Amino acid sequence: MNVDDALSLLKSRKKRLTRMRKHTLDIIYTGGPVSAPDILKTLKMKKHPVNKSTLYREIKFLLKLGLINEVQLDTYVTHYESAFLTHHHHLVCKNCGNIKELICDELEGPLEKLEKRVRTKGFLINDHNLEFFGLCSSCN
Amino acid sequence: MNVDDALSLLKSRKKRLTRMRKHTLDIIYTGGPVSAPDILKTLKMKKHPVNKSTLYREIKFLLKLGLINEVQLDTYVTHYESAFLTHHHHLVCKNCGNIKELICDELEGPLEKLEKRVRTKGFLINDHNLEFFGLCSSCN
């Protein structure tokens, strides 16, 4: 599911395809995990400035429709990414803030086993969140 | 390392032992991962109200001395916990917000292996963060 697919989906659901909606989707789908302030800056740079209220409402809209997901990387801003990526984790550079996706199947086995074990103790797990922190190749 | 040990440590480092310092340490050490607003509420309830500036400065102080750690949970506020707990992960209840610690060694092997593998790709990992989301025993 790329940006065009997402736009088709919106059209089929009778949602409007405004310029800002297209731009926002494009940034989130191609830019990896991005925050609202990130998107605002990018749009401003690309000469398509949006009001922050509009952007936050747009994000809520895309979340509700299941086109994007929230990613909680640090505590003070929320990041967003495409909802159609394969299960993955994140590498966060503590120096420059750069975020990379990390796809690794090898952990899923142990994680599932653990989740089942905890389930038997009364806690029902239905999701997990795994991030790695360190220095990216440019910063070390 | 309990609260009294931490207080002794502070004393040995010639740091002042104010009432608020004791109360704050006590709440963080015994209350599991708590946020600054949580601590403010608790202190108010216990009839030891503190100004928020004081608390935030106290938290920075305790972080700098290595007595407490930040915990990145799925929320928009930062949580803090004792820095002397054994390596563990967190179970976060999506209904009531209750947070439990989960100690499990079985993941460390696979995680270390993965971290080494990524290291060879140029990203230097020095920390990770693993949380599980679901429903606690009271909520399901």
Place this chain on the structure above:
DNA sequence: GTGGGTGCAAAGCCTTTGCATTCCC
């Protein structure tokens, strides 16, 4: 034309900072 989308201003929440005052050692 109509309802969804947008901009603007204001406000809410978490956190930080400057400054004068207070208190621990």
Place this chain on the structure above:
DNA sequence: GGGAATGCAAAGGCTTTGCACCCAC
């Protein structure tokens, strides 16, 4: 007494909300 700790007010960053205006269909 001296320096650290505290309270207060103000401000900064992210996010939300109310209201009037505008644009996609």
